[in-house]
Amino acid sequence: MRAGRRRDWCELEVDGQVYEAVENVGDGYRAYTRRKVLVIAAVIIAAVVLAIISMALGSAGISPLEVIKALLGQADERTTQIVINIRLVRVLAAVVAGIGLSLAGCVMQAVLLNPLASDYTLGVSQGAAFGAAVAIVATGAGSMQSSGADAVLIRNPYLVTVAAFGGAIAATLAILLLARYKGISPEAMILAGIAFGSLFSAGTVITQYFANDVQVASIVFWTFGDVGRASWRELAIMSAVTLPVTAYFVFNRWNYNALESGDDTARSLGVNVGRTRLMGMLLASLVASVAVSFLGIIAFIGLVSPHLMRRIIGDDYRFLIPGSCAMGALLLLASDTLSRTIIAPVVLPVGAITSFMGAPLFLYLLIRGYRRS
Amino acid sequence: MLSVNGISFAYNCKSVLNGVRFDVAGGELCSILGNNGAGKSTLLKCILRVLQPREGSVLIEGEDASHMKRMELARRMGYVAQKESGNARLTVFDAVLMGRRPHINWGVGEKDLEVVRGVVEALELEDLSLRYLDELSGGELQKVVIARALAQEPGVMLLDEPTSNLDLRNQLEVMETVRRAVTERGIAALMAIHDVNLALRFSHKFMLLRGGVIFACGGAEVITSGNIQEVYGVKVEVETLGERKIIIPLQTMEAKAVTREEQHAR
Ligand SMILES: Nc1ncnc2c1ncn2[C@@H]1O[C@H](COP(=O)(O)OP(=O)(O)OP(=O)(O)O)[C@@H](O)[C@H]1O
Ligand SMILES: [Mg+2]
Numbered sequence: 001m002r003a004g005r006r007r008d009w010c011e012l013e014v015d016g017q018v019y020e021a022v023e024n025v026g027d028g029y030r031a032y033t034r035r036k037v038l039v040i041a042a043v044i045i046a047a048v049v050l051a052i053i054s055m056a057l058g059s060a061g062i063s064p065l066e067v068i069k070a071l072l073g074q075a076d077e078r079t080t081q082i083v084i085n086i087r088l089v090r091v092l093a094a095v096v097a098g099i100g101l102s103l104a105g106c107v108m109q110a111v112l113l114n115p116l117a118s119d120y121t122l123g124v125s126q127g128a129a130f131g132a133a134v135a136i137v138a139t140g141a142g143s144m145q146s147s148g149a150d151a152v153l154i155r156n157p158y159l160v161t162v163a164a165f166g167g168a169i170a171a172t173l174a175i176l177l178l179a180r181y182k183g184i185s186p187e188a189m190i191l192a193g194i195a196f197g198s199l200f201s202a203g204t205v206i207t208q209y210f211a212n213d214v215q216v217a218s219i220v221f222w223t224f225g226d227v228g229r230a231s232w233r234e235l236a237i238m239s240a241v242t243l244p245v246t247a248y249f250v251f252n253r254w255n256y257n258a259l260e261s262g263d264d265t266a267r268s269l270g271v272n273v274g275r276t277r278l279m280g281m282l283l284a285s286l287v288a289s290v291a292v293s294f295l296g297i298i299a300f301i302g303l304v305s306p307h308l309m310r311r312i313i314g315d316d317y318r319f320l321i322p323g324s325c326a327m328g329a330l331l332l333l334a335s336d337t338l339s340r341t342i343i344a345p346v347v348l349p350v351g352a353i354t355s356f357m358g359a360p361l362f363l364y365l366l367i368r369g370y371r372r373s
Numbered sequence: 374m375l376s377v378n379g380i381s382f383a384y385n386c387k388s389v390l391n392g393v394r395f396d397v398a399g400g401e402l403c404s405i406l407g408n409n410g411a412g413k414s415t416l417l418k419c420i421l422r423v424l425q426p427r428e429g430s431v432l433i434e435g436e437d438a439s440h441m442k443r444m445e446l447a448r449r450m451g452y453v454a455q456k457e458s459g460n461a462r463l464t465v466f467d468a469v470l471m472g473r474r475p476h477i478n479w480g481v482g483e484k485d486l487e488v489v490r491g492v493v494e495a496l497e498l499e500d501l502s503l504r505y506l507d508e509l510s511g512g513e514l515q516k517v518v519i520a521r522a523l524a525q526e527p528g529v530m531l532l533d534e535p536t537s538n539l540d541l542r543n544q545l546e547v548m549e550t551v552r553r554a555v556t557e558r559g560i561a562a563l564m565a566i567h568d569v570n571l572a573l574r575f576s577h578k579f580m581l582l583r584g585g586v587i588f589a590c591g592g593a594e595v596i597t598s599g600n601i602q603e604v605y606g607v608k609v610e611v612e613t614l615g616e617r618k619i620i621i622p623l624q625t626m627e628a629k630a631v632t633r634e635e636q637h638a639r
Contacts, residue, residue, distance in 0.1 A: 029466045029486075032503055254474045260461035261471070264423045265454050265518075269525075270447030270475040314505065315462035 036319045039312055043326040047333060051095065054337040055087040059345065093230035093238070094336045094350075095329040097291040098301060100242040102328020103321065104288035105302030106309075107249055110256035110317060111280035112186040118302035119288035122190070123171040123197030125299070128292040130200040131167025133207040133219045135160045160222065161293045168289035171196045176281055186277070224349030225298035227336050234294045241290045245283045249321055252276060256317040298332065298351045304358040305331050311365045331358060374399050375529045375561040380419050380429035382412075389415045390585045392429070397578065399528070399559035402552055404572035407582035408605055413565035414455055416582070417531045420563070421452050433529055447475035451522035455533040455565075459506045459514045466502040468517050469493055472524030492520045495550050511538040519547060523554055530555070532564040536571060544568075548575045569596065573618050593618055602626060 056064045060082050069075040070083035101119060108117035119125050139159060175192050178184050184192065208216050230238065255276045258266040263273045288302060308331075309323040335353040342348065375397045382390040389412045397403045405413045418424040420431050422438060431438040433449050441449075451472070461468075469492060473485040493502055496516050506514060515538045522530060535551070536544045552575050555562045566572045572579065579595050581588040581604045588604055589595040601609045601620060610621040 028503055029464075032464070032466075254471070254477065257461075257463065257467070257471055258474060260458070260463060261468075261518075262454060262456070262458050264418065264421070265452065265457065267423050267443065268421055268447060268450065268452030268454075268531075269471060270444035272443050310462060314464070316464075316467050 033319075036313045036316075036323075040319065040323045040326055043323065043330055047095070047326060047330040050330065050333050050337065051091045054091055054333060055083055057337065057341050058082075058087070089230060089232055089235055090228050090336070091333065093235050093295065094227040094333045096235065096238045096242050097227060097230075097295055097298065098305070098328035098330070098332030099246065099325045100238065100287040100291045100328075101298060101302040101332070102305040102324045103242075103246060103249060104284040106306035106317075106320060106324040107256070107280045107284040108302075109306060110259060111277045111284075112189055113259065114186060114190050115307065116303075117190060117193075119168075119285065119292065120297075120299050120302060121197070122175065122193030122285070123195075123200060124168045124285050124288050125292050125297045126197040126200035126204070127167035127169070127171030128164040128289060129167070129219075129223050129297060130203045130207070131163040131165065131170075132160050132222045132293075132296075133204045133211075134167075135163030136218050136222065137207055137211045137215050164222075164293035165289050167200065168292055169285065171200060172281065172285035172289070176278060179281075180278065189281075223297050223351075225292075225296035225351035225354075226347070227295055227298075227332070227350055228340075228347065229295050238290050238294060242287050245287045246321075246325065248279075248283060252280070253317040253321055256280075256321075257315075260315065296351065298354055300351075300355045300358045301328055301332055301335075304354075304362045307362060308365065374432075374434050375420070375563065376432040376435075377416075377420060378430045378432065380416070380426040380431070382415055382419050382424060382426045384415075388585060390419065390426070393582075393585070393587055394429075395580060395587065395590055397529075397561040397563055399561050400556050401578055402555045402562045402564060402576045403578040403580055404576040405563065405565045405580045405582055406567075406569060406572060406604065407565075407588075411582045412585045413582060414533050417452070417533050417563065417565060421450065421531055422446060444475055447525070447527075449527055450529045450531065451525040451527035453515075453518050453522045453530075453532040453535050455537075457514060457518045459509065461506050463506050464503050465498055465506065465509070465517050466493065468506055469498070469520045469524050472521035475525060488526065489524050492523045495523070496520045496547065512540060512543055515539060516543065516547060519551065523550070526558070528560060530560050530562040530564075532562065532566075534565055534567065536566065536568065544571060551575070569601070570619050573620070596620065 052064050052067050055067045056062050060079075062070075062079055062083065066075055066079050067083055067087075070080045071088070073080070075083070105118035108119070108122060109115055171193070174196050175189050178192055179189055204219070208219055211219065255266070255271045258269045258271045259273065259276065261269075266273050292298070305327040306320065306324040309320055309327050313319050313323055331354065332350070335357055336350050338357065339348040339350045339353040377393060377395055379392045379394045380390055381388070381392055393416060395403075405416065407413055415424065419426045420438075422431070433441075438446060466489065469489045470481065470485065473481070473488060477485060493499055496519065498513075498516060498520060501509065501513060501517075506517065509517065515535065519532070519535050522532070530551075532551070536547060539547055548571060551562065551564075554560060564572075564576070573593060573596060578590070578592060580590045581595060581600055583604050589600050596611065596618060598609050598611050598620075601607065601611075606626045608623045608626055610623055612619050612621060
């Protein structure tokens with residue numbers, strides 16, 4: 001503070017938190033950033049605890065302590081078998097997919113400067129569903145039975161995954177080509193995404209119309225997201241895509257902050273706006289596409305978890321990117337845990353549960369407004 | 374040192390700038406004066422390389438700006454936009470810290486915090502430093518944007534109507550801060566401004582822009598009632614108050630269709 005200038009208050013209230021007698025601006029700022037770090041750490045810890053609880057829940061009757069022992073390789077054979085080979089994959093798949101979807105939403109919102117952006121609103125999920133539907137109908141009902149429902153027969157899960165991925169990427173590329181060669185604005189990109197989304201949805205409906213009963217059931221079943229579909233191999237592929245992309249996004253955090261001030265100002269701060277927007281969209285869609293093609297459609301995570309974090313720690317992408325990752329993992333993990341315990345042994349579609357949990361929480365935060373009295 | 378060599382620019386087919394050529398030396402604050410739509414913002418954006426001029430070049434310290442990387446340019450040139458969206462949930466301190474971005478490789482260093490603290494104090498933004506941008510008044514936001522450009526520590530500053538939202542006191546304070554930064558750090562500053570008296574008080578140099586061409590350029594001597602009348606279409610009285618030149622608007626003149634006709638002629 002400048003000498004000789006009296007300050008008639010000596011408290012600073014930030015997000016309901018009161019910092020006393022901030023002697024200089026830097027200290028107040030440090031306290032403020034520390035709070036954000038603490039919030040993110042709390043979410044991460046919650047996710048870890050929930051992961052352990054989630055691995056303990058189920059018909060085998062394993063305690064959380066045994067889970068930890070199994071993870072450390074000190075439990076008996078049977079427990080280790082269940083925890084590592086069945087439950088851990090599922091939990092990790094939820095974490096990785098949660099991170100990917102949430103991050104994708106966060107970055108799409110950043111580069112398009114629009115709070116509505118997410119894989120679901122931009123047609124990525126619909127593209128994947130269309131791709132999957134076409135593949136299921138084209139290969140016909142066959143011999144391989146899928147894990148959950150009886151009436152569902154997906155002959156070639158890999159082909160379906162690849163087709164879903166193709167559909168998701170096609171939706172994205174269509175938007176990006178418009179942006180690249182027709183120079184459409186970020187708002188127009190959102191609208192184009194919605195348009196392509198409904199186009200793909202219509203495509204899925206038409207495909208279903210010409211499919212037989214088993215195929216329709218398979219298509220519908222596929223669109224119910226399920227983190228249990230991943231095996232170690234799928235998990236490895238998902239992680240191999242998600243982790244480097246996360247690193248890329250973290251590396252670009254300043255650029256996303258700069259974009260908030262408008263394109264011209266961002267350029268004056270050294271941001272290559274066109275490339276940041278294009279790469280952001282491409283990689284965000286890639287991450288979301290991988291998650292959706294392996295696990296099916298998991299709505300709402302991409303939209304809601306970045307916004308939950310925005311409400312709590314603000315729009316600063318230096319904190320929002322890790323925050324969204326943590327929140328996405330926590331939310332999807334919580335949804336999955338709920339979906340397989342709420343009316344066990346029936347496993348509800350996790351996509352529906354995410355909306356069930358996320359929507360009320362989100363509405364509550366919207367109504368309450370930002371954290372400040 | 375900023376040299377602009379014969380920049381011409383057109384939006385689609387609509388020619389806006391024609392062969393604009395001038396220099397601003399280090400430590401010099403040059404005001405661009407001209408009516409709405411004269412091309413002031415367009416000129417600044419061409420210099421910033423946000424818009425690509427049809428012809429002409431921009432030299433910074435004798436180096437061609439079109440060969441520089443964006444980041445390199447950002448280290449040398451700061452920009453205060455005419456409009457700033459300001460609806461981000463970003464604190465004032467974080468917003469000013471953005472100005473350090475071209476200098477930051479990975480993390481925020483002590484020096485960055487020090488610089489930000491310095492400009493925040495110079496512009497008396499301390500009390501607002503943890504406030505979110507969307508909770509500021511128009512003038513407060515404008516000060517934040519100016520602070521960000523100063524935190525960039527550039528050699529060239531482009532300011533697009535930096536005082537348009539400021540009250541009387543803040544206009545003087547902000548201009549004093551800008552002028553001090555310009556003279557102390559040897560910044561070459563170019564500022565679009567509508568308040569001729571404010572420009573007269575703080576700038577070293579004036580550029581009168583009319584219909585995309587420089588009508589007159591030079592020291593305070595170019596601010597004559599004749600020139601102002603030509604550029605703005607307003608009859609003014611130029612007085613001296615103490616040592617300071619001021620203009621007093623008297624009445625508007627018959628609007629001259631000169632801009633468009635001249636443009637057609639070209
Ligand atoms: N994106 C655009 N597309 C087409 N024409 C434009 C665009 N931006 C500005 N113009 C036109 O170019 C001319 C110069 O605009 P510019 O913004 O440079 O004016 P200015 O001198 O900054 O005016 P003001 O004092 O109102 O800010 C105006 O006639 C304007 O209508
Ligand atoms: Mg302008």
